[in-house]
Amino acid sequence: MARLSITLVLVLAAAVLVTAKVNPGKPKKKFPPNKLKGISEKEAGQHPQFKPSAKHRGIAAIPTAFDARTQWPKCESIKLIRDQGQCGTCWAVSSASVLSDRICIASGQKTNVLISANQAASCSVPGQSGDDNCEAGGDPANVYKYTSLQGLPTGGEFNSNKGCVPYQVGGESAPPLTCSKKCTNTGYTTPLANDLNVVDSYWIDYKKKDVKLSQAEIAASVNKMQTDIMANGPITATLKVWDDFQNWDASDGLCYRAPGPGAKDLGGHAVRIIGWNKDKAGTPYWMIANSWGTDVGDKGIYWLEMGKNAIGIESTISAPIVKMPNNCDGASFCDTPIDLAVLTKIKDPKSPTYLFQGNCTQQVSVGADGKLKAIGPAVPLSKVFLGAPSGPMTSSIVQNDQLWLLNSKGQAGANCAQSAGSTKFTCGGGSGSGSGGASANFYTGSTLNTWSYYPDNKDWLFNTQGQGKNIGKLISDKFASVTSMLNVDGKKAVVFGKDASGKPVSGVLSYPSATQAGFTWATPPGPTSSLLTCSPSS
Secondary structure: OHHHHHHHHHHHHHHHHHHOOOOOOOOOOOOOOOOEOOOOHHHHOOOOEOOOOHHHHOOOOOOOOEEHHHHOOOOHHHHOOOEOOOOOOHHHHHHHHHHHHHHHHHOOOOOOOOEOHHHHHHHOOOOOOOOOOOOOOEOHHHHHHHHHHOOEOEOOOOOOOOOOOOOOOOOOOOOOOOOOOOOOOOOOOOOHHHOOEOOOEEEEEEOOOOOOOOHHHHHHHHHHHHHHHHHHOOEEEEEEEEHHHHOOOOOOOOOEOOOOOOOOEEEEEEEEEEEEEEOOOOOEEEEEEOOEOOOOOEOOEEEEEOOOOHHHOOOEEEEEEOOOOOOOOOOHHHHOOOOEEEEOOOOOOOOOEEEEEOOEEEEEEEOOOOOEEEOOOOEEHHHHEEOOOOOOEEEEEEEOOEEEEEEOOOEEEEEEEEOOOOOOEEEEEEEOOOOOOEEEEEEEOOEEEEEEEOOOOOOEEEOOOOOEEEOOOOOOOOOOEEEEEEEOOOOEEEEEEEOOOOOEEEEEEEOOOOOOOOOEEEEEEEEHHHOEEOOOOO
């Protein structure tokens, strides 16, 4: 019986060593505090969500092993293991690393930059002071949103004198991290304003907290992670740190699988995933490029079991979209019917105006006569309206003076607002339904006015109170359908639609006035190209 007990103890001890092994010969590392401050479920719904692209769908088979360092060997940042020092900035360091990696990959391995982790930590979370930025924490989503809207400069490691704003935190102390207005590296000659790297967009895939994932949900998450890494490069993920995970190393060839008995929960942590492989026992694992320097793990790389949501690795993932493919054709806005036209701030006639067509959008200027002119090229709508659903957009509504964009599936980009200092808009997620008609909205003083056209009442236009005004065949003689109406100046609106053959038609409609009792055409309907000056084909 005693021999059996001893054998059982040895087996259990071996199992514990497989789960979490500490190398007693290594000097004890002083690890930084874990200060990940995850965003709330409500906040998560206000960020762009993961959407598979053609690149993801084009990956037919996922290999047993993949390493971003060998896949993109000319991108030096992928090989770099950063050190966050004694500061709770894992979320900023890992995100800055992924941004650096993906900028290089998107350039065809021609642009090697190090995005400033210092500036990412200092600027990305609104309202935090320099003293807070090292301690209060943040989330990778904060960094990616900020980089999409404002951009981040370059900046190397502590004491590196590389880039515009190098990292300021070493191994012993953590000074205040203040959002810099100019380069802190006096030897760097490019001004900060000219050093900013802006990405097109980003995505997150955050599961609800404290909800156990099914194996099917974990498998789906693993597939997203692997296909996106193969298509676009490293991603960020968050996990829960345990003290035996910190002290793991690869000397026995086995990955970390779960906390061992008596392990201490040390809080949340953000990491960069650069690939995957199998350990000597055949267990698949993620290759995590940590932010604790090269004197821990396997020269800074940690192996964490894949496919079991080990310590939460597959529940919260995110990444930037550095450069979206642009298949939008500016000329098509003249040649093909327009889905929707919106003034982004209904109370401000000078706010940006956009036309929508499929998954593309075109900014336009609007003249006093209702004629429109393209501003810049047509671009993917998700590059301008971050968080908006896929097109085609079929209607817009205004709630509490905030713009909502609605697509044909009833999905909404809610409360779309332009961020200060940015040309882009952020929209929350939501759902809703349009009126089924087209409306021109405008303010007279503090009063909202609306004229709406409905397909079931083709001889009428309705005001804000729902009162109808008979217009006869004024619209229906020229339009088989009306897709959108855009207020010009409170006196007239541009009407967009299709004729009986499906070709695009547009005209400028004057509202009733003190001198004009009914609606009239200021510019009679005709081909949209006669009213809109389009940008050339991309």
